[in-house]
Amino acid sequence: MNCNLKIKMIFLKSISTFGSYLILMKRVLARPQRWKMFLRQFLRDIYQLGINSIPIVLLISLFIGAVICIQMKLNIENAWMPKFVVGYATREILLLEFSSSIMCLILAGKVGSNITSEIGTMRVTQQIDALEIMGVNSANFLILPKISALVCMIPILVIFSIASGILGAYAIGYITQIMTAEDLTTGLQYEFKQWYIWCSIIKSLFFAFIISSVAAFYGYRVEGGSIEVGKASTDSVVSCSVLILFADIVLTQLLMQ
Amino acid sequence: MIQLEGVIKRFNNQVVLNDINTTFENGRTNLIIGRSGAGKTVLLKCIVGLLTPDEGRVLFDGRNILKFGKKENLMIRREMGMLFQNAALFDSMSVLENVMFPLDMFSSMTYNEKLKRARACLARVDMLDAQDKSPEELSGGMQKRTAIARAIALGPKYLFCDEPNSGLDPQTSLIIDELIHGITDEYQITTIVNTHDMNSVMGIGDHIIFLSDGKLEWQGNKDNILDAKSKSLNDFLFSSDLLRKVKERAMMSQGI
Numbered sequence: 001m002n003c004n005l006k007i008k009m010i011f012l013k014s015i016s017t018f019g020s021y022l023i024l025m026k027r028v029l030a031r032p033q034r035w036k037m038f039l040r041q042f043l044r045d046i047y048q049l050g051i052n053s054i055p056i057v058l059l060i061s062l063f064i065g066a067v068i069c070i071q072m073k074l075n076i077e078n079a080w081m082p083k084f085v086v087g088y089a090t091r092e093i094l095l096l097e098f099s100s101s102i103m104c105l106i107l108a109g110k111v112g113s114n115i116t117s118e119i120g121t122m123r124v125t126q127q128i129d130a131l132e133i134m135g136v137n138s139a140n141f142l143i144l145p146k147i148s149a150l151v152c153m154i155p156i157l158v159i160f161s162i163a164s165g166i167l168g169a170y171a172i173g174y175i176t177q178i179m180t181a182e183d184l185t186t187g188l189q190y191e192f193k194q195w196y197i198w199c200s201i202i203k204s205l206f207f208a209f210i211i212s213s214v215a216a217f218y219g220y221r222v223e224g225g226s227i228e229v230g231k232a233s234t235d236s237v238v239s240c241s242v243l244i245l246f247a248d249i250v251l252t253q254l255l256m257q
Numbered sequence: 258m259i260q261l262e263g264v265i266k267r268f269n270n271q272v273v274l275n276d277i278n279t280t281f282e283n284g285r286t287n288l289i290i291g292r293s294g295a296g297k298t299v300l301l302k303c304i305v306g307l308l309t310p311d312e313g314r315v316l317f318d319g320r321n322i323l324k325f326g327k328k329e330n331l332m333i334r335r336e337m338g339m340l341f342q343n344a345a346l347f348d349s350m351s352v353l354e355n356v357m358f359p360l361d362m363f364s365s366m367t368y369n370e371k372l373k374r375a376r377a378c379l380a381r382v383d384m385l386d387a388q389d390k391s392p393e394e395l396s397g398g399m400q401k402r403t404a405i406a407r408a409i410a411l412g413p414k415y416l417f418c419d420e421p422n423s424g425l426d427p428q429t430s431l432i433i434d435e436l437i438h439g440i441t442d443e444y445q446i447t448t449i450v451n452t453h454d455m456n457s458v459m460g461i462g463d464h465i466i467f468l469s470d471g472k473l474e475w476q477g478n479k480d481n482i483l484d485a486k487s488k489s490l491n492d493f494l495f496s497s498d499l500l501r502k503v504k505e506r507a508m509m510s511q512g513i
Contacts, residue, residue, distance in 0.1 A: 034362055044349070126345040133305055133417075134359055135334030 021217050027139040028147070028213070041145035049111050049146065049212075050153025054160060060106060061099065061161040065168030068093050073178050086179055087187020090169050092196075096256075099161035100200040101248045104207035107157070108240035112215035115146055116236040119219030120229035128220070143216040147209060154208035155201045162200070199255045206251060210243045258283050259304065259415065259447050264313035266299055273299050274310070275471045284445040286438050286461045288452055291468035292493060297451045298419060300468065304449065305337060305417050306330065317415065335363055338408030340418040340437075344400035346392040346407070353379070353388040356406045363411060378406040382436060398429035405436055409444070416441065418450040422457060430454060434461050455494065458482065467493070 032038035072086040119142055122128050131138040166188065173179045218236035222228050259281040266274040274296050281287040289297045302308040304315055306322055314321050322333055346355050356375040360366060366374065379385045382402040392400060401421055408416060418437060422430035438461040441448040450457065458465060462479035469489040477485065485491065 037361055125343060125348075126341045127347055129307060130339065130341060130345040130347075132307065133334060133337060133339045134362065135331045136362055 020221065021214075024139055024143075024217055024220060025213060027137060028143045028216075030137060030140050030144075032140060032144065033137060037141070038145055041141070042149055045145045045149035046153060049114070049150050050157065053107060053110060053153075053157060056106070056110060057103060057157050057161050058164045061094075061103070061164035062168040062171070064098055064102075065090065065094060065165030066172035067168075068098070068165070069169035069172050069184075070176075070178065083179060083183040084187035084190055087169070087184040088190045089187075090184075091166070091188045091192075094162055094165040095196045095200055096252075099158050099165060100203040100207070101244065103158065103161045104154070104204055104211065104244055105241055107154075108207075108211050108215075108244060109237050111150065112211050112237050112240045113233040115212060115215035116219040116222075116233045117229055119143070119216055120222035120232050123220060123222045124225055124229060139220065143213070143220070146216060147212040150208040150212040151205055154204045158200050158204045162197070202255060203248065203251045206247055207244050210247060211240050214240050214243060258318055259449070260314075260316040260319075261300075261304070262314040262316065264300070264303060264310045264315065266296075266303055266308065266310050273471050274303065277313070277468075277473050279466050279473060279476055281447050281449055282464065283447050284442060285448070285463035286441050287447070287449045287464045287466070288458060288462045289449065289466055289468060290453055290458060290493070291474075292453070295468040296471040297453075297468055301417060301419055301449065301451045305339060306334070335411060336414040338411070338413035338416045340401065340404045340408050340416070340421050342420045342423050344392070344397075344404040346395075346400055346403055348392050350391075351388070352384060352390050352392070352395070352403050355392070355403060356410050359407065359410045375406075375410060378410050379403075381409070381440070382406045396429075397424050398426075398432065401425070401433050402436065405433075405440065409440060412444070414446055416446050416448040418448070418452075420451055420453070422452060422454045427456060430456060431460070437461065453493075458494075469493075 068090045069086060072089045076085060076089065119128075122142070128138045128142070131141060170181060170184060173181060173184050215236045218232045218239070219229075222232045261277050261279050264274055264277040265272065277300060289300060291297050299308060303310045309323065315323055317333060317336075320329075320333070322330070325333060346352075347358065350358065353372075353375055356378050357371050360371040360374060364371065364374075376385060376388070379388055382405050384399060384402050384406060387395060387399060387403075392403070395403065416437070421433050421437060425433065434457050437448060437450060440446070450461070452458070459479050459482075462482065464478055465476065465482060466473055467475040467485075467487065467490045469487075475485050475487045475490045482490075482494065485494075
C-alpha cells in the first residue's frame with residue numbers, strides 16, 4: 001500500500017477514534033440518574049481502584065526511592081560537591097517526575113487494564129445491553145464513578161508515593177551507611193518549593209482522568225469475546241501510557257515555567 | 258400489543274430484515290423462529306431499540322418508538338423487561354441485588370417495599386432460597402430464572418427473551434418456557450421470544466413467526482405449524498432426526 005495512503009488512513013482512524021471518545025464522554029459527563037446508586041458505585045470504585053492500589057504504590061516507591069538515592073550517591077559524589085546534594089536530587093526526582101508521572105504510568109497498567117477488562121467483560125456478556133434496555137445511561141452509570149474515584153484517590157496515592165520514596169532513601173542510607181540521615185535531611189529540605197508538590201498533584205489529576213476515561217472507552221467499545229477483551233486491555237494500557245507521556249510534556253512546560 | 262410495519266434493516270447494503278409486517282398481541286407468547294443468521298436477533302434488537310431499522314415502524318400500543326424523544330424513550334424502556342441469552346446478570350451483585358437493581362434505579366419505593374417486591378419476584382421464579390448467592394454460584398437455569406425475576410421487577414408491559422433455552426437441558430428448558438408462558442398469562446403482557454428450540458415452539462407458541470433470509474416466510478401458531486406448506490419452514494422444523502422419524506412414522510400410519 002502507498003505510504004501516504006497508509007498515513008492518511010491512520011490519521012483518519014485516529015480522528016474517528018477521538019470523535020467516538022468525545023461522544024462517549026458526552027454521555028459519561030452527565031448528571032447521574034440516581035445519586036444514591038452513583039455514590040454506591042463511587043465508593044466501590046474508591047476501594048477497588050484507589051485503596052487496592054496503595055500497597056503497590058508504597059512498595060514500588062519505597063524501592064525506587066532507595067535506588068534513586070544509591071544512584072545519586074554513586075554518580076554525583078565528588079569532592080567539590082556538598083554531601084546533601086544526594087538528598088536534594090532524590091527529592092526533586094521523586095517530587096517532579098516519579099511520584100506523579102512514573103507512578104501514573106504504573107497505575108495505567110494496573111488500574112487501566114482493570115477498568116478495561118471489567119467494562120469489556122460487561123459488554124461481551126450483554127450486561128451493558130441489559131442496562132441500556134432498562135433505560136439506564138450505561139456509560140454514565142459505569143464510567144463516571146470510576147473517573148471520579150480515581151481523580152479523588154490519585155492525590156492521596158501521589159502523597160503516599162512521595163512519602164514512601166523518601167522513606168526508602170532514608171532506609172537505604174541507614175542500612176548501607178552510604179550517607180548520614182543528617183546529610184539526607186539537609187538535602188531534602190534544601191531550597192524546598194511547596195509548588196512542586198502541587199505540580200505533582202495537578203499533573204496526577206490529569207493523568208487520573210486519562211487513565212480512567214481512556215481505559216473505560218476501550219472497554220466500552222469491545223466487540224466479540226474474551227480475546228477482544230484481552231486485546232482491548234493491552235491497547236488501553238499502551239494508549240494511556242502514550243497519552244500520559246505526551247500530557248507530561250505539556251503539563252511540565254505549563255506548570256514549571 | 259406490538260406492531261411491526263414494513264421493517265427493513267441493512268448492514269453495509271446487505272438486507273438483513275426485509276419488509277417485516279406482523280402483530281404481537283397482549284397476553285400471548287409470541288415466538289420468532291428461524292435458522293441461525295435468519296435475522297431473529299436483529300429483529301428483536303430492532304424491536305427493543307438496540308438497533309434502529311432503516312425503514313418501517315415499530316408500534317408499542319400504537320406509539321412509534323422510532324419517533325420517540327429521549328424522555329419518551331426512557332419511559333418506554335421502563336415498561337420493558339428483557340431476558341438475555343446468557344442471562345446477563347450483574348456479576349458484582351448478589352441475586353437479590355440484581356432483582357432490586359431496576360427498583361433502586363427507577364422506583365420511589367422505600368427500602369422495605371423494594372425488598373418485599375424483589376423477594377416476591379424471586380419467589381415467583383422459585384429462587385428465594387438463593388437470594389444471597391452471586392451469579393457465578395448459580396447454574397444456567399437458575400441464572401435464567403433470576404434474570405426473569407429481574408425483568409418482571411418493575412411490572413413490565415412487554416417482555417423480550419433472546420434464546421432463553423440456549424445452553425439448558427430439555428427439562429430445565431421446559432421450566433423456563435412454562436415460567437415465561439405463565440408470567441405472560443398472569444400479567445397479561447406482550448411477550449416476544451426469540452428461539453430455535455422446537456420444544457418451545459410446540460409448547461408455548463401462541464403466535465409464531467418464521468424468518469428465512471431476513472423475510473417473514475410464515476406466521477401462525479403451534480397448532481397449525483406442522484401443517485405449514487412453506488418448504489423452508491418444513492426443512493427447519495424437521496431438520497432433527499427425531500422429528501423427521503416422528504413425521505415419517507405418522508405419515509406411514511396414515512398410509513401417505
